[in-house]
Amino acid sequence: MMSLLMIAVKTSLILTLGVLGAFALRRRSAALRHWILAAAIVCAAAAPVLGSLVPSWTLPRPAVSAVTRTSDVQISFRPIGAAVSGVVAAASEPPSQERSRLGRAANLLVPIWLIGMALNLGVLAIGMVRLTRLQSSGGGDQESATIAESLRRMSGVFALRRPVTLVRSDRQAVLFTWGVLRPKVVLPSDVNDWSRERIDVVLAHELAHVTRGDWLVQTIAEVCKAIYWCNPLFWVACSRLRQESEHACDDAVISIGVANHAYASELLELARSFGRYRQAWLPAPAMAARPSTLERRVRAMLNARVDRGPITRGGRWMWALALLLLTLPVATFAQGGFATFSGTVVDPQDRLLPNATITVSDAQRNVKHETNTDRDGRFELVGLPVGDYTVEAKLPGFRSLADRLTLSGQSVDRTLKMQVGQLQETISVVSNDGAITSAHQRGDAFQKRQNPACRAGVTNGIGGNIRAPHKVKDVAPGYPGVSGNVELAATIGIDGSVIDVQVLKADRPELGPAAIDAVRQWEFDSTLLNCVPIEVQMNVSVSFRQNQ
Numbered sequence: 001m002m003s004l005l006m007i008a009v010k011t012s013l014i015l016t017l018g019v020l021g022a023f024a025l026r027r028r029s030a031a032l033r034h035w036i037l038a039a040a041i042v043c044a045a046a047a048p049v050l051g052s053l054v055p056s057w058t059l060p061r062p063a064v065s066a067v068t069r070t071s072d073v074q075i076s077f078r079p080i081g082a083a084v085s086g087v088v089a090a091a092s093e094p095p096s097q098e099r100s101r102l103g104r105a106a107n108l109l110v111p112i113w114l115i116g117m118a119l120n121l122g123v124l125a126i127g128m129v130r131l132t133r134l135q136s137s138g139g140g141d142q143e144s145a146t147i148a149e150s151l152r153r154m155s156g157v158f159a160l161r162r163p164v165t166l167v168r169s170d171r172q173a174v175l176f177t178w179g180v181l182r183p184k185v186v187l188p189s190d191v192n193d194w195s196r197e198r199i200d201v202v203l204a205h206e207l208a209h210v211t212r213g214d215w216l217v218q219t220i221a222e223v224c225k226a227i228y229w230c231n232p233l234f235w236v237a238c239s240r241l242r243q244e245s246e247h248a249c250d251d252a253v254i255s256i257g258v259a260n261h262a263y264a265s266e267l268l269e270l271a272r273s274f275g276r277y278r279q280a281w282l283p284a285p286a287m288a289a290r291p292s293t294l295e296r297r298v299r300a301m302l303n304a305r306v307d308r309g310p311i312t313r314g315g316r317w318m319w320a321l322a323l324l325l326l327t328l329p330v331a332t333f334a335q336g337g338f339a340t341f342s343g344t345v346v347d348p349q350d351r352l353l354p355n356a357t358i359t360v361s362d363a364q365r366n367v368k369h370e371t372n373t374d375r376d377g378r379f380e381l382v383g384l385p386v387g388d389y390t391v392e393a394k395l396p397g398f399r400s401l402a403d404r405l406t407l408s409g410q411s412v413d414r415t416l417k418m419q420v421g422q423l424q425e426t427i428s429v430v431s432n433d434g435a436i437t438s439a440h441q442r443g444d445a446f447q448k449r450q451n452p453a454c455r456a457g458v459t460n461g462i463g464g465n466i467r468a469p470h471k472v473k474d475v476a477p478g479y480p481g482v483s484g485n486v487e488l489a490a491t492i493g494i495d496g497s498v499i500d501v502q503v504l505k506a507d508r509p510e511l512g513p514a515a516i517d518a519v520r521q522w523e524f525d526s527t528l529l530n531c532v533p534i535e536v537q538m539n540v541s542v543s544f545r546q547n548q
Contacts, residue, residue, distance in 0.1 A: 005382075006338065007048050008231055013330050014044040015233040018323065022240065029307040030247035030300075031212070032315070037241045038217050039320045041234070043327040045224040050328060113230055120226035131178050144192050150199045157204070157256050158211045173274040177206045180216050188274075201258055201266045208249035218242060247300055251308035260301045267298065339407045342380040343414040345373050345393055349530055351463025352377030353418060356395040360405065362387055375462075397421055397466045420466065420529060423492070423538040427515075431479035432547040465530045469496065473523035477542055480514040488515055488540040494533040496524040504539075515542040 018040020022033040151166060165184045168191055177185050185206045191199070209215065221241050225234040254260050300306055311319075341360060345353040358379045360369045364387060373379045386407050391414075393401040398418040405412065469492055484507030491500045501519050503512040519540055526533040 007228075010047045010330055011044040011228055011231055012233050014047055014323075014327050015040055015231075015237050017326055018044070019233070019237060019240065022244070027307065029309045029311065030244045030251055031309070031311045032319070034217075034241060034244035034248050035311050035316055036319055036323070037237055037244060038221065039323045041221045041224050041237050041241065043323050044234075044237075045228065047327055047330065116229045117227050120229045121223070124222055124226055131176075146196055147187075147191065147199055147203075150196070150203050151207075154200065154203045154207050158207050158252075160207055160211055162210065164207065164210060173276075175202065175206075175270075175274075177209045178215050180213070183210045183215070185210075197262065198266050198270065201253060201263050202270070204253045204256065204258065205249050208252040209245070211252075212245070212248065214245045214249070218245065243296070246297060248310075250297055250301055251306070252310065254301065255308050255310075260304075264298045264301045267301075338383045338385060340380060340382045340411040341384055341389075341391075341405065341407065341414075342378070342411070343416060344377050345379065345395075345416045345418060346377060347398070347463035347529065348417065348419060348534070349463055349532065350417070351530055352461055353395055353398075353464045354462065356393055356398075356418070358416075359392045359394070360384065361390045361392070363390065364388070377462075391416075393418055395464065397464065397468075420527075420534065420536055423469070423536060425538060425540045427477060427540065427542045429477055429479055429542065429544045430547050431545070463530055465528075467528040469524035469527040469536060471522060471524050472496070473521065475518045475521040477514050477518035477544075479544060480510045482508050482510050483544050483546050484508045484511050485544070486511040486515045486542045488512075488519060488542070490519055490538045490540060492524050492527060492536050492538055494526060494535055496526050498522050498524075498538075511542070511544060514544075515540065 018037055021040070022036050025033055025036065147166065151164065155164065163182060165182060167184055167186045168189060169186050170189050172188050172190050174186055174188050177183060185203070187202075194202075218238075218241065221238045225238045228234045250263070253263055345356045345358070347353055352373075354373055354375045354377055356373045356377075356379075358371050358373065358381070360381055362368070362385075365385075369381050369384065371379050371381055384407055389405040389407065391403045391405045393416050395418060397420065399421050401416055401418050403414075403416070405414075485505075486503065486507065487505040489502050489504050490498050493499045498520055501516050503516070506512045527536040528534070
């Protein structure tokens, strides 16, 4: 899950910088604050992509000795027979049930996020269709000569070269602007009854939206909010972006010579007339007059100390570059600084192994991270710094598994397959003048155990059910006439017979044949893994001594 968690951290930090920056510049123009918020939203949304394209960096870390665990249960490895008797792993309860529940809950976050994103994008698409229908239901594009003249005059004042279409709706409480290449201003049905002063200030405000490109900026912001809908800071930033857009257009109207008191009066009268009718639902990108922000807008209009200057093209590039330079370190550090290592542990039959201990060691930093697999054989270690690691998996009854792991900032998922452990037999042969006086033997194969029942629980995908072999025929080695030690490696076949006996180490050449001759005659019942007979490795240590 670097995933959602790390993305949320990155985007939240960038958005926080943008919102705080806009607040710190509250004495500057609304156009500047609007641009900073827009740039912050785009940078935050693009942070995951930037993090994967730009080389990552990390802070230097001091070498410390530490072990971190997600479970307090300590499990040590022992060979198969000494630790496994009867059915193991399947009947045991995983020690980290809480972590398992959290892991399963985390796996639900991705589909929930995707569903929420689809719903929000769907609402946005429906809103766009709604804009078209509100326009097409209008009474036509032909307006009075007063309105047409006002449109030409205001377009000249704002040096607007794009053609703007005026559309009269059949509703009496509709006023909004939308579109980029061929923008449209949708006016209420009673627009022909308006005074010339109201028509001028309304068209000036709407054409200010067109000149500034507010509809496109707000649409991009709403798409970002729909994608990152689970981050409340996107909702806050988009709301503030809309407010600053309205303030900036109000400033633009006052800057062209409209008296602020007259503008405020017309705005109040318009809001009062709209309040008598039911408000039409409009999508977020529609640059519409909204009574909810009326008080703040009027207060700003009447404040003579407000900076109403527009932001220059150079100023836009400067602030955009500043936000980008702040975004890159956040994006690349969060992306390249940490990663998630997860996976599944299985037995030789590809069945899941719960309760296995997974240790990830970083020799350079002298740090170990440790966890246990849950009941589904899954494990996850979150927040690992980039670097080279040694991965070790341990489970009683299985051989320790060691592997190398390199993390470069991307999450890694692996399947670790563990092999059944080895038996260990130790024999001590003591002779008196060539005759054996004692032959003491101990080993894992003599462990008392119960036979597992091959029931339905063994076939549910959970593995690790081992029945250790039990020796049914034992033969003691004869004394070869010399003292010394010998190490043998043997295989117990699926039928319990001993096959493939080899000498690993012998103090004297005569010791090997004597030990092999006895071991080949041993017989065992079958070793079972998940109720299936398997071969198992066995080490035999024989010590020959002359009684003094």
